[in-house]
Amino acid sequence: xxxxxxxxxxxxxxxxxxxxxxxxxxxxxxxxxxxxxxxxxxxxxxxxxxxxxxxxxxxxxxxxxxxxxxxxxxxxxxxxxxxxxxxxxxxxxxxxxxxxxxxxxxxxxxxxxxxxxxxxxxxxxxxxxxxxxxxxxxxxxxxxxxxxxxxxxxxxxxxxxxxxxxxxxxxxxxxxxxxxxxxxxxxxxxxxxxxxxxxxxxxxxxxxxxxxxxxxxxxxxxxxxxxxxxxxxxxxxxxx
Amino acid sequence: xxxxxxxxxxxxxxxxxxxxxxxxxxxxxxxxxxxxxxxxxxxxxxxxxxxxxxxxxxxxxxxxxxxxxxxxxxxxxxxxxxxxxxxxxxxxxxxxxxxxxxxxxxxxxxxxxxxxxxxxxxxxxxxxxxxxxxxxxxxxxxxxxxxxxxxxxxxxxxxxxxxxxxxxxxxxxxxxxxxxxxxxxxxxxxxxxxxxxxxxxxxxxxxxxxxxxxxxxxxxxxxxxxxxxxxxxxxxxxxxxxxxxxxxxxxxxxxxxxxxxxxxxxxxxxxxxxxxxxxxxxxxxxxxxxxxxxxxxxxxxxxxxxxxxxxxxxxxxxxxxxxxxxxxxxxxxxxxxxxxxxxxxxxxxxxxxxxxxxxxxxxxxxxxxxxxxxxxxxxxxxxxxxxxxxxxxxxxxxxxxxxxxxxxxxxxxxxxxxxxxxxxxxxxxxxxxxxxxxxxxxxxxxxxxxxxxxxxxxxxxxxxxxxxxxxxxxxxxxxxxxxxxx
Amino acid sequence: xxxxxxxxxxxxxxxxxxxxxxxxxxxxxxxxxxxxxxxxxxxxxxxxxxxxxxxxxxxxxxxxxxxxxxxxxxxxxxxxxxxxxxxxxxxxxxxxxxxxxxxxxxxxxxxxxxxxxxxxxxxxxxxxxxxxxxxxxxxxxxxxxxxxx
Numbered sequence: 001x002x003x004x005x006x007x008x009x010x011x012x013x014x015x016x017x018x019x020x021x022x023x024x025x026x027x028x029x030x031x032x033x034x035x036x037x038x039x040x041x042x043x044x045x046x047x048x049x050x051x052x053x054x055x056x057x058x059x060x061x062x063x064x065x066x067x068x069x070x071x072x073x074x075x076x077x078x079x080x081x082x083x084x085x086x087x088x089x090x091x092x093x094x095x096x097x098x099x100x101x102x103x104x105x106x107x108x109x110x111x112x113x114x115x116x117x118x119x120x121x122x123x124x125x126x127x128x129x130x131x132x133x134x135x136x137x138x139x140x141x142x143x144x145x146x147x148x149x150x151x152x153x154x155x156x157x158x159x160x161x162x163x164x165x166x167x168x169x170x171x172x173x174x175x176x177x178x179x180x181x182x183x184x185x186x187x188x189x190x191x192x193x194x195x196x197x198x199x200x201x202x203x204x205x206x207x208x209x210x211x212x213x214x215x216x217x218x219x220x221x222x223x224x225x226x227x228x229x230x231x232x233x234x235x236x237x238x239x240x
Numbered sequence: 241x242x243x244x245x246x247x248x249x250x251x252x253x254x255x256x257x258x259x260x261x262x263x264x265x266x267x268x269x270x271x272x273x274x275x276x277x278x279x280x281x282x283x284x285x286x287x288x289x290x291x292x293x294x295x296x297x298x299x300x301x302x303x304x305x306x307x308x309x310x311x312x313x314x315x316x317x318x319x320x321x322x323x324x325x326x327x328x329x330x331x332x333x334x335x336x337x338x339x340x341x342x343x344x345x346x347x348x349x350x351x352x353x354x355x356x357x358x359x360x361x362x363x364x365x366x367x368x369x370x371x372x373x374x375x376x377x378x379x380x381x382x383x384x385x386x387x388x389x390x391x392x393x394x395x396x397x398x399x400x401x402x403x404x405x406x407x408x409x410x411x412x413x414x415x416x417x418x419x420x421x422x423x424x425x426x427x428x429x430x431x432x433x434x435x436x437x438x439x440x441x442x443x444x445x446x447x448x449x450x451x452x453x454x455x456x457x458x459x460x461x462x463x464x465x466x467x468x469x470x471x472x473x474x475x476x477x478x479x480x481x482x483x484x485x486x487x488x489x490x491x492x493x494x495x496x497x498x499x500x501x502x503x504x505x506x507x508x509x510x511x512x513x514x515x516x517x518x519x520x521x522x523x524x525x526x527x528x529x530x531x532x533x534x535x536x537x538x539x540x541x542x543x544x545x546x547x548x549x550x551x552x553x554x555x556x557x558x559x560x561x562x563x564x565x566x567x568x569x570x571x572x573x574x575x576x577x578x579x580x581x582x583x584x585x586x587x588x589x590x591x592x593x594x595x596x597x598x599x600x601x602x603x604x605x606x607x608x609x610x611x612x613x614x615x616x617x618x619x620x621x622x623x624x625x626x627x628x629x630x631x632x633x634x635x636x637x638x639x640x641x642x643x644x645x646x647x648x649x650x651x652x653x654x655x656x657x658x659x660x661x662x663x664x665x666x667x668x669x670x671x672x673x674x675x676x677x678x679x680x681x682x683x684x685x686x687x688x689x690x691x692x693x694x695x696x697x698x699x700x701x702x703x704x705x706x707x708x709x710x711x712x713x714x715x716x717x718x719x720x721x722x723x724x725x726x
Numbered sequence: 727x728x729x730x731x732x733x734x735x736x737x738x739x740x741x742x743x744x745x746x747x748x749x750x751x752x753x754x755x756x757x758x759x760x761x762x763x764x765x766x767x768x769x770x771x772x773x774x775x776x777x778x779x780x781x782x783x784x785x786x787x788x789x790x791x792x793x794x795x796x797x798x799x800x801x802x803x804x805x806x807x808x809x810x811x812x813x814x815x816x817x818x819x820x821x822x823x824x825x826x827x828x829x830x831x832x833x834x835x836x837x838x839x840x841x842x843x844x845x846x847x848x849x850x851x852x853x854x855x856x857x858x859x860x861x862x863x864x865x866x867x868x869x870x871x872x873x874x875x
Binding site: 015039047063072075076079081082165169172189190192194195 | 301
């Protein structure tokens with residue numbers, strides 16, 4: 001069987017390399033025909049008003065993809081919750097009974113996390129709120145937030161705990177507000193997820209209409225989902 | 241018409257809000273989903289009337305294509321939206337306790353609506369992945385651990401397929417610099433080279449995982465064997481068709497080339513043969529149904545390889561027929577699963593269920609007055625008209641498959657009408673709702689037998705309209721881009 | 727083959743090789759965790775191919791700053807697409823990890839062949855059919871023993 005798959009692999013390799021080397025326009029003098037890309041680079045300043053064009057694409061031109069992607073994260077987090085439910089409930093129960101099982105990490109880690117945690121929060125929020133101006137945004141900032149919280153729980157399992165109810169409320173709230181911002185435009189007779197509000201002064205913090213709000217929702221949601229995922233996986237590792 | 245985007249948005253909204261609602265009242269959470277689906281059905285019906293024989297495009301975010309994402313609405317996409325809403329309603333998990341499962345079902349229907357409506361390649365990929373993740377979750381959620389293992393294997397195969405889909409999209413974007421399907425349809429000359437066709441092959445195989453396409457369908461028997469029958473009905477009946485819809489969109493709008501047709505034809509024939517051979521040797525109902533489902537999706541790919549509006553017409557007819565028959569059979573299998581020997585004496589025990597079963601099987605085989613016959617005949621006639629070695633071979637394969645199918649299906653029917661042993665208990669369950677729906681499906685089949693000609697005329701209209709790239713392009717793209725082309 | 731040794735050529739070669747290594751891993755490895763890692767590689771390669779489609783030599787990041795009005799910018803669309811694709815990948819991988827965990831717990835093995843043969847037997851028993859011949863495969867060699875459990 002391995003032989004056949006190796007054969008398949010070799011043929012796949014040859015096939016793909018042939019495609020890539022000869023035929024893609026990237027190797028000729030002209031690069032990819034950036035039809036959509038050019039139109040967006042020209043129009044983004046007026047249509048969306050965000051200095052970071054990637055943000056304009058993520059939240060403006062292709063906002064629906066972002067909504068779909070948030071839903072995928074939500075689905076994955078729900079499934080991980082469902083699949084690991086039983087063991088994590090047992091674990092929660094046992095953790096309440098004998099708390100001495102869970103030791104805080106050593107002196108260095110505990111003190112370091114006390115120092116780093118607020119910094120991580122600030123950095124995460126900064127990345128989220130400046131997503132329309134600089135590289136970064138809701139996803140990147142959300143990951144930083146998630147890491148901050150899960151580090152806290154990993155380092156001091158006794159003191160800190162993340163309330164699962166709180167996490168699920170945050171993720172629902174963030175998802176719902178993303179959709180609501182989109183639906184408001186629909187009720188105003190425009191299209192779903194159309195950017196609202198004035199564009200403001202180009203390149204300043206208060207610019208690009210609803211985009212920072214959307215990124216805030218994305219950041220909260222990604223932070224909550226990823227923190228939930230990391231903790232669910234972490235808690236089960238402890239059990240066995 | 242812009243409000244039609246609610247078809248996709250409402251289920252998403254419900255999915256996000258259900259976990260919070262469940263904290264206050266689990267009853268309310270249970271009913272949120274069905275209510276949303278009913279609203280969607282109403283929306284679809286009103287849109288069906290409004291669209292008429294035309295088509296409509298929704299520009300999401302108000303950005304004119306090709307820069308933004310577009311939803312394309314015509315009778316084809318509305319037909320599928322209606323099927324999604326009703327099918328999810330039929331298999332709604334009324335007795336489940338977990339609110340997160342309702343969320344997953346809502347995400348699944350949102351993704352399905354998105355797949356039916358979207359006209360943007362990458363957006364289709366996102367919805368395809370959402371559908372996949374929701375499906376893994378629903379399968380893995382089942383209490384038995386074998387379902388988890390089946391789900392994991394499904395996840396590996398399907399994710400590899402998704403990556404191939406992504407690679408195909410990357411190649412297409414490198415070649416053309418756009419993702420809008422209508423825009424791609426104006427640039428077919430860029431895509432009909434070797435690179436473009438290999439991108440189509442990647443997309444077809446990637447989406448083919450869900451469509452039970454020949455080389456990538458080893459998950460089918462395992463998954464259908466471990467999950468409840470209602471869920472199998474949903475997966476085999478509907479989800480597989482949605483993956484085919486993705487392939488149809490690319491095939492009809494962009495890749496109307498002989499090489500693409502040949503690819504589908506070969507995969508389809510291999511699927512038919514391999515599926516029927518395994519189904520022939522199967523000893524229990526679910527395994528038989530799983531593999532005969534693979535075979536019928538092979539027939540669907542053969543029909544698509546005819547191309548153009550004829551191919552689409554046949555494909556729609558086959559999909560609807562397969563949805564009714566396989567959906568119905570899986571729903572029935574809820575009552576009498578297990579080894580064939582256990583079915584001995586079913587006809588005496590419950591003549592009604594044996595009769596319903598017989599209706600499905602006869603239509604599946606293509607016995608004259610039933611719709612299955614007309615579809616098979618139209619398919620064979622169209623293949624014969626095209627001529628050419630591969631197409632004649634396909635006719636041979638279809639006829640051979642029918643013979644094999646007849647052999648094992650009638651073996652089964654014979655068992656059912658045998659005299660019962662004293663201790664045999666063919667029905668393993670009390671009355672169940674899915675049996676009622678199966679009877680409803682059979683009734684629909686019988687009714688459609690009477691209205692074969694108006695229905696086929698209607699489907700032909702839909703197909704003629706939807707398979708026409710010109711209508712698609714003119715509806716979606718603003719005049720600026722059309723001028724460039726001509 | 728001259729163009730093969732340009733920046734684009736090398737980058738493409740890397741991306742394609744990465745995804746082919748991943749595909750090869752998916753085809754031949756039997757350990758669940760290795761399968762997952764292969765999937766990650768495969769996906770990383772595909773993401774690189776996608777993001778490379780917007781690559782312009784000497785292009786700058788598509789962000790309007792004060793000093794860069796005249797410069798050529800890279801295509802922003804693939805960057806946004808890859809952002810989406812990466813997040814989707816993370817979700818799927820986390821899901822796979824949790825499923826692997828549960829499968830390992832139930833079957834006590836990380837070997838795909840063992841799990842598959844056990845799974846097939848369970849399905850057959852469920853359906854009331856004795857597995858064909860009960861030709862149980864000899865216990866396959868485990869690639870990685872789970873030692874931390």
